[in-house]
Amino acid sequence: MPSILTFPFPAPHQSSVIPKTRAYQRRPENLPAGRRHAAASPGPPPPHLPPSPPHSRSAPVHRRVSLQSAPATTLAPGPATSSILSIRESLLSGERTAADITSEYLSRLRRTEPSLRSFIHVADAAAEREAVELDRRIASGEKDAVGPLSGVLVGVKDNLCTANMPSTGGSRILDGYRPAYDATAVRRLREAGAIVVGKTNLDEFGMGSTTEGSAFQVTTNPWDDSCVPGGSSGGSASAVSARQCVVSLGSDTGGSVRQPASFCGVVGLKPTYGRVSRFGLMAYASSLDVVGCFGSSVFDTATILSVVAGHDKRDSTSSSQVVPDYASELVSLDLLESKPLTGVRIGIIQETLGEGVANGVISSIKGAASHLEQLGSVVEEVSLPSFSLGLPAYYILASSEASSNLSRYDGIRYGRQVSADDLNDLYGESRANGLGHEVKMRILMGTYALSAGYYDAYYKRAQQVRTLVNESFKDALERYDILISPAAPSAAYKIGEKINDPLAMYAGDIMTVNVNLAGLPALVVPCGFVEGGPAGLPVGLQMIGSQFSEAQRVENPLNNFCHFIQGNLLRVGHIFEQTLQNLSFVPPLLAES
Amino acid sequence: MALTLLRGMRTPVSSSSNPGLFFTVLRPRLSRFTARAESAQATEPKAAPSRSIQLATKEAAEQKTQGFEAVIGIETHVQLSTVTKAFCSCPYNYGAQPNSTVCPTCMGHPGTLPLGLALNCEISMTSKFDRKQYFYPDLPKGYQISQFDIPIAKKGYVDLDLPVEFGGGHRKFGITRVHMEEDAGKLLHSESSSYSQVDLNRAGVPLLEIVSEPDMRTGIEAAEYGAELQRIVRYLGVSNGNMQEGSLRCDVNVSVRPVGQSEFGTKVEIKNMNSFSAINRAIDYEISRQILLHKEGQADQIVQETRLWDESSQKTFTMRKKEGLADYRYFPEPDLPEVVLTSDYINEISKSMPELPEAKRRRYENMGLSMQDVLFLANDDTIGHFFDSTLEHGADAKLAANWIMGDIAAYLKDEKVSIDEIKLTPLELSELIASIKNGTISGKIGKEILAELIAKGGTVKGVIEEKDLVQIADPAAIEVMVDKVIADNPKQLEQYRAGKTKLQGFFAGQVMKASKGKANPVLLNKILGEKLNAN
Structure with a gap:
């Protein structure tokens, strides 16, 4: 296959350490036994890790990446593996066809969807067609037939526009709306070969923390179908958790990627503001919104980020910073030294481990902290005095921007129009019928905050708080490479539990909103469990870095060599994940089959 | 639909x-x-x-x-x-x-x-x-x-x-x-x-x-x-x-x-x-x-x-x-970054800015034009441009202004066109003004040529040659024509000599007609006067 040399990933002959089947297929039997509470005793450090190779060079280095340290035959639960790599490997070696892989995912999707309801729209027929077409191109030996994401099934949050599928934003007012274009992130995924399998459920326009705010359906948590998957990107998190798709896109305005990632036991990445174009993302709060991604491993999440990130002339706030190959430095365990995080300074945010945070969550995070220490990093407590101010400031700013951004849903040009005799009635009734309760409440709050006479007391003050939050993070991130905290104050809670108590639901965002206010990147990696459900409920560790520290390359002007800064987010997250012993984050739903 | x-x-x-x-x-x-x-x-x-x-x-x-x-x-x-x-x-x-x-x-x-901006x-x-x-x-x-x-x-x-x-x-x-x-x-x-x-x-x-x-x-x-x-x-x-x-x-x-x-x-x-x-x-x-x-x-x-x-x-x-x-x-607006201008950028724009109406009016005023002329010429960018361009070819400001505000403006108004749509160029207008000034053609002929140039284009020299419009400034040639007209109109000559001196105009007109408008009017009147009073 002549195309092999052009791939940025391992070539077939190097495949001995790459699993022949994906991890989740092997693991379910071991699930109940394999899981224990990390809080009780943090995973011991890896017994032996070989020394690290020299730093990667500036040229696209296609270093051998293998994520599986144990032989493929082992059934013992190991660290998360890259589904993207494994699919790529199967396609390149001819071991499996794209049609096979697609049908495997689709059959699991069909089996689990009735209880999960992660998708608002499933494009199964289109996905099958695209897979068959990919197989045809591979069979005909077409050059570059296999792109970086070929055969990878992607779920897309329904507030991201897709040209050939409905895009509702979870709102009645856009019922039946089909955009004329793909969001930039979606377009880039497709160009890399990904197959969009459907549109995932969400709280209407991203406003909510449970996905109960969808106008269409309630999504359940794959770990416990009586629990919420979190939100607002609950459908995307649930779908990846239940392996209904390989990876998914979400959006994160105040924690909408990270909190559901924590609730569903998957990896969730909220990139730096401006890292990924917002073009085609239905705006909730423009100065806070980012497109984020979910995967079952840090490696997959990093791979997706490499594809979707980068400047877009259609989003004036997108950054023109160079996009590195985020996955290229995520090396396999056997290539790591015994204390790979030596020299990395980690701050654990004091304010996030106090009152109002579940004990099980606190112990999971403390367990994760000692695990990070065992890997060689220095972990210290750090105080962010402005931390508690973030939540009210966030709700004022987000609601203010939302009140403006949602003005366009007026029933005039597209979407649902209620016929009326008078212009004001047309507006009023189209919006009253088309928009849900939570959305209306936030529009009212935002309209109030921006009104003459209140602007200074609310909007302006909230902006001042935002500046304080920024400074407080900046200060802490000068002393620490990474800050850690829980991704949410609790694990997943019951459906309906907070539906009539918006303030309780808003309080759940305390861990995540500050990061959006400061525009920083944050990664959530599953780190432990708390009691609940048939097999425990996952807890996610949030790692926060400085702007563009997803992976920071530093160029040495003397020799043009490049290396990545040791303390960058994805590298630390990856090492953490790969060294997490005896924990598997495959939900019981999959063990049942 | x-x-x-x-x-x-x-x-x-x-x-x-x-x-x-x-x-x-x-x-x-x-x-x-x-x-x-x-x-x-x-x-x-x-x-x-x-x-x-x-x-x-x-x-x-x-x-x-x-x-x-x-x-x-x-x-x-x-x-x-x-x-x-x-x-x-x-x-x-x-x-x-x-x-x-x-x-x-x-x-x-x-x-x-x-x-x-x-x-x-x-x-x-x-x-x-x-x-x-x-x-x-x-x-x-x-x-x-x-x-x-x-x-x-x-x-x-x-x-x-x-x-x-x-x-x-x-x-x-x-x-x-x-x-x-x-x-x-x-x-x-x-x-x-x-x-x-x-x-x-x-x-x-x-x-x-x-x-x-x-x-x-x-x-x-x-x-x-x-x-x-x-x-x-x-x-x-x-x-x-x-x-x-x-x-x-x-x-x-x-x-x-x-x-x-x-x-x-x-x-x-x-x-x-x-x-x-x-x-x-x-x-x-x-x-x-x-x-x-x-x-x-x-x-x-x-x-x-x-x-x-x-x-x-x-x-x-x-x-x-x-x-x-x-x-x-x-x-x-959270979707747009701040607009930051550099002073270099602003300086560059100021340097590349054309003359603005106020500056133009003051400049025309300083040429000695009346406010009426100034406003007419400066109010329309295209007319101001045409006028300036005519002056660059050496034309006298007042004369050029008169031509533009007179015959040219009338044509523009009648035909409802703008000055840059007519075939006359500023160069030819300056040529025309020069040709009148140096006596090659008379003002009357000038008007004819102008009409020709506006409608059909061409050059002043070309039209003069084509239509043989060069002014007759040879006293002998004019004398021949004057003599003929006087000889042909004995009755009027009698009346003139009886004191009806206003008839000089009649004679001048006849001579001009005979010359097809080309006779130098100053010379014509001088010779005519001498002949009529020569007894």
């Missing part, structure tokens, strides 16, 4: 509930627009029901001296002639098929984002965009991207000279601020009145809003201010400034107060004037309406409202009353 729509649209809209060329808004006509007829009479002064506008205007001027003065401020919207709209890459062409130059961004579709103003090195929020069917996003607290420029002024026929005089009017914003779409109300339609071609076209200080006192001052802005944007080439197409729109605020009172009276906004003359008439009408109300003790009938100028009745009518101050809930 639907096919045209889909072909015309760059992005077909899938919402099938709105077929046809327009987005249908609603069945009933907008109530705001229907409100005007019934409320029109309410504030009409009863004492002046059917007076002509000319009379009203005259009276307004008189009444002003009777203790009242008007205060006028103007908001002008200038559509910038950019290749694309402000925040997306759609083109804008006036008169295009409705909704044919739109895209998801300017139609405010979900998920779309906006993309991202002579009035003696202070320029803001750092400015930003804000959102101005209100609902209206012509506003696709539910907000307008505008500038609120940091406009791109502020504290400027405009100099102008009033036309001589209106009494003349130099004026300086202050500019409060200049900011950038995007235009809205256009509403079209159906004849049957059962629904309205939206054309979003114009939505997103960049506008400059220029807000004046309340420095004007009469309709003519306001109209001339508007005309000066039009000249400036045309000189700069940033807009065609065409009022009929809506590229330049003036909203005028008028209030009246007793002379000596420092606070302003209640102001009334007037819209819908599509010529400067309409601005002049609308304001003078409004001033007289307000003064009458004051005089009749009905000053409380003057309310803060928007009135429309109605060209057919030459009156203003209530369009809508203002319910207090609208709250537009401005806040900084």
Whole structure:
């Protein structure tokens, strides 16, 4: 296959350490036994890790990446593996066809969807067609037939526009709306070969923390179908958790990627503001919104980020910073030294481990902290005095921007129009019928905050708080490479539990909103469990870095060599994940089959 | 119809509930627009029901001296002639098929984002965009991207000279601020009145809003201010400034107060004037309406409202009353970064700016031209350019001005063309002036040649040669013709010699005719005089 040399990933002959089947297929039997509470005793450090190779060079280095340290035959639960790599490997070696892989995912999707309801729209027929077409191109030996994401099934949050599928934003007012274009992130995924399998459920326009705010359906948590998957990107998190798709896109305005990632036991990445174009993302709060991604491993999440990130002339706030190959430095365990995080300074945010945070969550995070220490990093407590101010400031700013951004849903040009005799009635009734309760409440709050006479007391003050939050993070991130905290104050809670108590639901965002206010990147990696459900409920560790520290390359002007800064987010997250012993984050739903 | 729509649209809209060329808004006509007829009479002064506008205007001027003065401020919207709209890459062409130059961004579709400058103003090195929020069917996003607290420029002024026929005089009017914003779409109300339609071609076209200080006192001052802005944007080439197409729109605020009172009276906004003359008439009408109300003790009938100028009745009518101050809930546009200008950039632009109307007028004035000439030549960019170009070829300023304002202007007016559409070039006009001055041709022949050049082009030399129009300046040749004419008209000669000396004109005409107009008139008259009196 002549195309092999052009791939940025391992070539077939190097495949001995790459699993022949994906991890989740092997693991379910071991699930109940394999899981224990990390809080009780943090995973011991890896017994032996070989020394690290020299730093990667500036040229696209296609270093051998293998994520599986144990032989493929082992059934013992190991660290998360890259589904993207494994699919790529199967396609390149001819071991499996794209049609096979697609049908495997689709059959699991069909089996689990009735209880999960992660998708608002499933494009199964289109996905099958695209897979068959990919197989045809591979069979005909077409050059570059296999792109970086070929055969990878992607779920897309329904507030991201897709040209050939409905895009509702979870709102009645856009019922039946089909955009004329793909969001930039979606377009880039497709160009890399990904197959969009459907549109995932969400709280209407991203406003909510449970996905109960969808106008269409309630999504359940794959770990416990009586629990919420979190939100607002609950459908995307649930779908990846239940392996209904390989990876998914979400959006994160105040924690909408990270909190559901924590609730569903998957990896969730909220990139730096401006890292990924917002073009085609239905705006909730423009100065806070980012497109984020979910995967079952840090490696997959990093791979997706490499594809979707980068400047877009259609989003004036997108950054023109160079996009590195985020996955290229995520090396396999056997290539790591015994204390790979030596020299990395980690701050654990004091304010996030106090009152109002579940004990099980606190112990999971403390367990994760000692695990990070065992890997060689220095972990210290750090105080962010402005931390508690973030939540009210966030709700004022987000609601203010939302009140403006949602003005366009007026029933005039597209979407649902209620016929009326008078212009004001047309507006009023189209919006009253088309928009849900939570959305209306936030529009009212935002309209109030921006009104003459209140602007200074609310909007302006909230902006001042935002500046304080920024400074407080900046200060802490000068002393620490990474800050850690829980991704949410609790694990997943019951459906309906907070539906009539918006303030309780808003309080759940305390861990995540500050990061959006400061525009920083944050990664959530599953780190432990708390009691609940048939097999425990996952807890996610949030790692926060400085702007563009997803992976920071530093160029040495003397020799043009490049290396990545040791303390960058994805590298630390990856090492953490790969060294997490005896924990598997495959939900019981999959063990049942 | 639907096919045209889909072909015309760059992005077909899938919402099938709105077929046809327009987005249908609603069945009933907008109530705001229907409100005007019934409320029109309410504030009409009863004492002046059917007076002509000319009379009203005259009276307004008189009444002003009777203790009242008007205060006028103007908001002008200038559509910038950019290749694309402000925040997306759609083109804008006036008169295009409705909704044919739109895209998801300017139609405010979900998920779309906006993309991202002579009035003696202070320029803001750092400015930003804000959102101005209100609902209206012509506003696709539910907000307008505008500038609120940091406009791109502020504290400027405009100099102008009033036309001589209106009494003349130099004026300086202050500019409060200049900011950038995007235009809205256009509403079209159906004849049957059962629904309205939206054309979003114009939505997103960049506008400059220029807000004046309340420095004007009469309709003519306001109209001339508007005309000066039009000249400036045309000189700069940033807009065609065409009022009929809506590229330049003036909203005028008028209030009246007793002379000596420092606070302003209640102001009334007037819209819908599509010529400067309409601005002049609308304001003078409004001033007289307000003064009458004051005089009749009905000053409380003057309310803060928007009135429309109605060209057919030459009156203003209530369009809508203002319910207090609208709250537009401005806040900084989060989708656009700040606009940061460097002083290098501003210097470069100042250097590349063409001469502006005021500078041009002062330059012409210094050439010794009358104010009438100055205004004629400088008011139209193309005429000023033609005039300057003629002077560059060595023509005398006064002579060139006379030709342009005379025969050329008459031709332009008759044929309704602009000076850059005629075939005459500034070089040939300068040649023509030189040929007359050096005696090659007579002024009369010059007029003939000019007509020829304007219509057909060519060179002065070419026309002279082709038509054999060189002036006869040989005294002997003229003498032969004079002799012949005298010999042919013995009766007239007798009368002349009997004292009817006026007949010299007759003889001169005959000789000129014989020479086909080419005889040098000075020589002709000299020789003719000598011959007639030679006895």
